[in-house]
Amino acid sequence: MSVRDMLEIYFVAGTQDVPRGQLLSVLEDALQSGVTCYQFREKALTEAAEIEVLAKLCQEICQKYGVPFFVNDDVELALKIGADGIHVGQDDMAILDVIGKCAGKMKIGLSVNTLAQAEVAATYAELDYIGVGPIFATTSKLDAKPTTGLRLIRDIREAGIGLPIVAIGGISQNDVESIRDAGAEGVAVISEITKSGNIPQTIASFR
Numbered sequence: 001m002s003v004r005d006m007l008e009i010y011f012v013a014g015t016q017d018v019p020r021g022q023l024l025s026v027l028e029d030a031l032q033s034g035v036t037c038y039q040f041r042e043k044a045l046t047e048a049a050e051i052e053v054l055a056k057l058c059q060e061i062c063q064k065y066g067v068p069f070f071v072n073d074d075v076e077l078a079l080k081i082g083a084d085g086i087h088v089g090q091d092d093m094a095i096l097d098v099i100g101k102c103a104g105k106m107k108i109g110l111s112v113n114t115l116a117q118a119e120v121a122a123t124y125a126e127l128d129y130i131g132v133g134p135i136f137a138t139t140s141k142l143d144a145k146p147t148t149g150l151r152l153i154r155d156i157r158e159a160g161i162g163l164p165i166v167a168i169g170g171i172s173q174n175d176v177e178s179i180r181d182a183g184a185e186g187v188a189v190i191s192e193i194t195k196s197g198n199i200p201q202t203i204a205s206f207r
Contacts, residue, residue, distance in 0.1 A: 001036070003107065003128050006068050007166040007186030009206050011035040014042035014072075015054070017194045027058055030193055031065040033203040036186070038062050039087055041072035048077075056081055070109065075101055085109060087131065090117060099126045109166070113145040115155045122161045131188060132156065134169020135179065139191065144169065150182040157183035173205040 085107035
């Protein structure tokens with residue numbers, strides 16, 4: 001699967017988004033229904049051993065469906081369990097350190113919130129994609145940066161930056177067409193899937 005295909009419907013979730021006993025079944029539903037990538041983003045659990053066990057269970061389900069498994073922020077965990085990728089934000093481990101530890105072992109994604117950050121990201125050949133946003137207001141991140149709207153995606157493309165883009169932040173099924181038209185390859189989704197009463201139907205409408 002190419003990076004561009006992988007980003008089409010990029011599901012992000014942890015136990016802060018879904019009650020712990022339901023995360024694995026929600027993930028399996030989402031994978032069966034056609035999500036193209038999953039990012040394990042765990043902000044509720046605090047015990048490293050507990051987080052690792054849950055991450056491995058999520059990873060096994062992703063492997064069953066042949067869908068890339070990414071870890072958010074935790075480089076050591078990603079390396080330890082052999083994740084397919086790592087995604088970091090601007091305030092996490094310095095991207096050069098992430099590249100130093102992970103390049104050649106897994107795919108690397110970086111969040112950007114400004115054109116200047118995207119221009120810096122474009123200088124690193126080791127980056128596989130950038131996450132751009134939050135496009136719209138979101139309740140899934142307590143520390144979310146200012147919203148960018150679709151303008152930032154257009155600005156990045158107009159600046160000649162060709163890195164694959166996954167848009168994130170408050171995205172609903174009705175936004176997909178305009179996000180793709182702006183120049184993004186795909187959308188990252190949390191609550192539209194985790195709060196869905198019908199995951200197959202939700203993902204079908206995203207596709």
